[in-house]
Amino acid sequence: MQFIVIFMSFDIFILYKPIITMQNKRTEAPAALSYAHSYDEEEYPFEIAKQPPIIIGRDEEDLQKYGAKGTLALGKHIVGTGEDAHLTTPVLLDALRPHIIVITGKRGSGKSYTLATIAEELTKLPDNIAKNLCSVIIDTQGIFWTMKTPAEKDYMLLDEWKLKPIGFNAHVYVPQGQAAVFSKANVEFDDSFSFAPYELTAYDWINVFGLDSNKPLGMLLLKVIKNLRPPYILEDIVSAIKSTHGWEEQKPALENMFLSAEEWGIFGESKAPDVLVPGKMSIIDVSLTPESVRALLVALISRKLLQERIIARRKEELADVQLISSVRRTPLPWLMIDEAHNFLPSDSTTAATETLNKIVKEGRQPGITLVLATQRPERLHPEALSQADILLSHRITAKSDIEALKSVMQTYLLFDIAKYINELPKLKGTAILLDDNSERIYKIRVRPRQSWHAGSSPVAI
Numbered sequence: 499m500q501f502i503v504i505f506m507s508f509d510i511f512i513l514y515k516p517i518i519t520m521q522n523k524r525t526e527a528p529a530a531l532s533y534a535h536s537y538d539e540e541e542y543p544f545e546i547a548k549q550p551p552i553i554i555g556r557d558e559e560d561l562q563k564y565g566a567k568g569t570l571a572l573g574k575h576i577v578g579t580g581e582d583a584h585l586t587t588p589v590l591l592d593a594l595r596p597h598i599i600v601i602t603g604k605r606g607s608g609k610s611y612t613l614a615t616i617a618e619e620l621t622k623l624p625d626n627i628a629k630n631l632c633s634v635i636i637d638t639q640g641i642f643w644t645m646k647t648p649a650e651k652d653y654m655l656l657d658e659w660k661l662k663p664i665g666f667n668a669h670v671y672v673p674q675g676q677a678a679v680f681s682k683a684n685v686e687f688d689d690s691f692s693f694a695p696y697e698l699t700a701y702d703w704i705n706v707f708g709l710d711s712n713k714p715l716g717m718l719l720l721k722v723i724k725n726l727r728p729p730y731i732l733e734d735i736v737s738a739i740k741s742t743h744g745w746e747e748q749k750p751a752l753e754n755m756f757l758s759a760e761e762w763g764i765f766g767e768s769k770a771p772d773v774l775v776p777g778k779m780s781i782i783d784v785s786l787t788p789e790s791v792r793a794l795l796v797a798l799i800s801r802k803l804l805q806e807r808i809i810a811r812r813k814e815e816l817a818d819v820q821l822i823s824s825v826r827r828t829p830l831p832w833l834m835i836d837e838a839h840n841f842l843p844s845d846s847t848t849a850a851t852e853t854l855n856k857i858v859k860e861g862r863q864p865g866i867t868l869v870l871a872t873q874r875p876e877r878l879h880p881e882a883l884s885q886a887d888i889l890l891s892h893r894i895t896a897k898s899d900i901e902a903l904k905s906v907m908q909t910y911l912l913f914d915i916a917k918y919i920n921e922l923p924k925l926k927g928t929a930i931l932l933d934d935n936s937e938r939i940y941k942i943r944v945r946p947r948q949s950w951h952a953g954s955s956p957v958a959i
């Protein structure tokens with residue numbers, strides 16, 4: 499029986515292929531699509547109609563090789579408009595290769611929710627795949643800690659999707675100096691993290707203080723840090739400023755900046771969050787950290803991630819060349835950043851800009867996936883937008899934002915993106931999905947979360 503099914507699927511593929519190539523380019527996806535392949539019934543998400551699913555972000559070679567293995571069940575395809583709109587086939591997202599995914603949409607349209615759905619799906623992958631991946635969520639609003647709690651309140655909606663409420667094994671980290679505040683607010687966390695002042699480069703300090711390296715304060719800072727030898731603490735930096743010859747006008751201001759850094763609550767011994775662990779979901783809660791310092795934390799965490807993956811990739815490639823299979827693999831991280839325009843803005847530089855841009859440009863080789871959520875695509879760095887291979891846009895209304903989406907996804911210029919967005923049923927979680935790989939655009943509904951969502955707006959009654 500198994501044989502026949504595989505054979506039939508292959509047959510369908512042959513029949514479908516020419517049609518796909520003709521219809522595919524720059525058109526809306528046909529209702530039942532795309533690449534037919536054998537599909538194990540048990541793996542089928544949401545247990546709905548046994549049509550071939552839509553697979554986003556996977557090229558034809560991988561489709562042939564892996565079918566739907568290693569995909570995240572993101573939601574379902576919406577077919578039709580207005581009252582005729584209905585949900586059809588599952589929409590699956592490739593998790594085997596690195597991607598740059600941009601999630602956008604106006605306030606309350608479902609960006610953080612979708613981010614969490616992706617994180618849930620990563621941990622639901624079969625063990626042999628999940629162990630090669632891990633996720634890191636940068637939580638700017640303190641809303642992801644509830645991922646541990648099942649979404650019992652949504653059991654009816656979940657039931658429509660043949661899903662159940664589940665709590666996930668998320669590991670929540672808070673800055674060491676703020677642990678007491680979190681505890682007092684009854685926010686559950688698992689561990690705290692801190693960085694040592696000597697782990698910051700002179701340019702990290704320049705960016706976090708908002709200085710200019712060509713102006714006297716910035717120049718003094720560069721000079722002081724350059725002459726210090728690790729390990730050193732904040733007091734050592736202040737002493738070094740005091741004992742610098744000259745610069746009398748600038749010294750008090752710079753001393754004060756470093757003294758105030760003590761209050762950020764992020765400095766201590768070097769204890770970075772341990773995120774590169776097979777299958778682990780880490781949540782870095784930066785909600786109580788000042789804006790500029792958040793970017794510094796993102797810089798430090800993502801830089802470490804990038805460095806470790808670059809080293810690991812070299813070892814893995816060497817092992818592949820020498821046909822050694824026993825090498826311990828460092829998982830491929832999915833770095834998910836909510837409110838990403840604050841870290842990688844289009845019009846200014848933050849402490850995180852350089853590292854994030856590096857991941858955008860070079861992250862494919864070390865295998866880092868970046869998921870950036872933002873209310874305003876127009877305010878996100880153009881490099882991130884133009885390198886995105888998957889773009890999920892919930893409802894947006896600002897003309898400038900629609901233009902920003904259009905201008906980056908050049909291949910979609912023939913689509914009237916605004917029309918697609920306007921056609922979306924007025925339901926939470928609906929979005930258009932642009933897949934650069936197949937050059938297609940889909941209307942989808944993101945599946946409901948199985949864990950508790952803490953980002954809803956409060957009601958006054």
Ligand SMILES: Nc1ncnc2c1ncn2[C@@H]1O[C@H](COP(=O)(O)OP(=O)(O)OP(=O)(O)O)[C@@H](O)[C@H]1O
Nearest residue numbers: 605606607608609610611926927944945946953954
């Ligand atoms: N796929 C979905 N299915 C069902 N409900 C959803 C879905 N996506 C979002 N929602 C609902 O919409 C609300 C707002 O979603 P979310 O908090 O993700 O908005 P947001 O776009 O991140 O907003 P903000 O820009 O203010 O952070 C959620 O509380 C949830 O109730």
Ligand SMILES: [Mg+2]
Nearest residue numbers: 609610836953
């Ligand atoms: Mg949000």
